[in-house]
Amino acid sequence: MASKEESVFLENINDNFLSCSVCSARYKNAKILPCVHTFCEQCLRKIVEKSGELTCPICRRSHELPAGGVAELSANVFVDQLVEEFNKQDEKKAALRKCEACQKGEIKERCVDCAANICSNCSQAHGFFPTTRSHRIFAIDEYQRAKFNNPASVRPPAYCSKHHDNQVKFYCDTCEVTICLECTAIDHPRPEHKFRYLDDAAVEYKQLLTKMTQELQIKENEAGESKAAVQQMTESVDSRFQEEIMKVKVHMEKTIEETTHKIRENGDSLLQQLKTEHEERKTNLQAQLKDLECTENDIAATRDYADKLMQYGNASQLMSAKKSMTSQIRELLKVTTKCEPVDDDYVEFQSTDNFCETKTLGTIKVTEEKRYELCGVSEYSRVDEQITLTLQVRPTGSRTGGTKVTRERITALMKTPDDNLNT
Template identity: 50%
Template sequence: MAAKESTLMAEIDENFLLCSICSERYKNAKILPCLHSFCEPCLGKLAEESGNITCPVCRRVHEPADSVADIEDNVFLNELLELFTEQDSEDKSKSKTCDMCEQGEVTKHCVECTFDICDNCARGHSKVRSTKSHRLVSVDEYRTVKSADPASVQPPVYCSIHSEYPVEFYCDTCDTAICLKCTALDHSKPEHQYRCVQVAAKDFAKNLSAVMDKMKVKETEANDSKISVQRVLECLDKVYLRVEESVREHIRKTIEEITRLIQEKGDELLTEVKGEYDKRRVNLTAQLKELDIAENDLTSTREYVEKLMHYGSASQLMSAKKGVDHQTEVLLKVQTQVEPVEDDYMDFQPCDDFCRDKCLGTIALLPQGTSWTLPTSLYGLVKKSRPWSEA
């Protein structure tokens, strides 16, 4: 039994008496309209930071009262806290002096006053008109009942208007708990309909039981929905990883394919450029060789004839006349003033969108116009003769 009571106390302490903000026992617990409770100092810090109070549990925003102190007290929690504080004190020291006379050994506990008193004070407590109706129980009984059923030994709740009077009635008209004095002053019949607080609590508890049954159904629905959402979330994670891998693989293959295609088109362009370059180089080289031959022929003939004219005798000059006439006639017909058979213009014009056109670009060439090409040689159809000196 003691172990069961100890477990109950531990459960209540853990589930109900710890503030979720500071993770310590409540310090003057305040309850928000969303029915979540927090320490008054913790709510004060929240109000200072944002100007309003956002519930740290459900994230609902509540307009602040004039001050945090005006927020409704959670009487239930605060009374439980007092009981547990007393329990902690009792656990530390089983022997305690009377709260009233501070001399006698504690034997009784007054539920209404929450005092631990001795036998002498208990006798006087039972005779005084204002306290003779108070419930006095032995300390051992109080400890046992408090551990098993804390609600049965909690002190009364006092009226918020008349603090010296306990709450005894509930005004259905105003939907508020009231004291005896309230029934005569502010909540008198027939304007106000009120009833005994125990009767109202019994009816309210009955209605709450039906509401709690509906809430349990809603809890089950929420839990089932949560499981369903969690299952979809887990599946989504797996699908994401699979699709992500598929996308990455497709990207890799596409890059390889585009790279291969670019390389292929690039090779074609390079081949085209190389082919055009080789063709022009061959033609220009051939033209250069022809001009070199013509220049050498002209130079060697001119130098020979000039020497013959300068150093030779008349008979020698005339003996060579036939050959000189023939060679000079041939050489004077050679086309020596010509344009290059090819031009040097080549340009690469890149394509703006390879993915769209599948083209890297084109090689631009200037039109060759009327530039001539040499079918045989600079000598045309005239057969090139050997130098007359070799005849």
């Protein structure tokens, strides 16, 4: 029976991480897009054949299709190897617990480099041959514990895609690919190419990736805070507009006895103005809220993938994903996540007391006419004197600016400040 840790591991990885969102089956030849979403190669082929372009089914972003088609997209080595391991595990559950080497002895140990369960005799035989003498062999219980506590330590070695018998042991910084010893002499020779040991490159990149994910966490927190502020303002807009609508209705009913038809006609017009303005502002705020939610989701998805890659991936898997992961994270770090609501809740219904004289119930103030007030202006000044005006913003702040004005100009500014903000 599987242990509690194993059950949790299988549930989190197999069900939530190794299933293609298009076909709902385990990945087959997984391809990772620049947006860090992964799909089966065949599923992506069908999408391209149907729409004529490569569009991510999750985030709907369009990506440039390589000259060689879907087959040339970056392979998700990390996911492919996990799928292969889980498929093997499923097959082994149905098989007898016999040594995978001699098919006779009882399984006692696990050779990580051969990716096979072996008996004690075959384990001893590993030490007789130079090619297997350095293989990592674990007792079955020890292997099971390491598999769930430190998966990267018991991953089988990765082999070169061009030289299939050679293990990947180097990383070419010039081409940003993992390579074998034969590749360093044939396909990536010095001095044209700069390469180093794979483990050294992985350690350095893991440090960089850790720092970048920490920065992503900050961006995600900022996006969440901005989203909360926009949501609060959206609710405030609803509340504020409802209050003003009630004021219009009360005043409309108060004067209805004088001229019923015109009062209702004028009142309905004011209500429509409020409704239009309310819908416009709420639409703007909801659009901003949606953008922030998309940004937050993209950041969370990328960070979650990076966390899993660091937690479960080995050096080969980390470096295979480096190019696409780094590009996606850097693009997300450029996104503006700390922002103020695009609209505020300012609206004011100003009533008139004499409908018969003014022919209107009042006016709806929705411009910036009441958002600014002049501050710090002396009562007297010389004509054509250079002075500094402070336009106090209500309720959130202020801004200042120098301008050459006359006393008459100051009077005009104090009467209608919004009309002169750009002077």
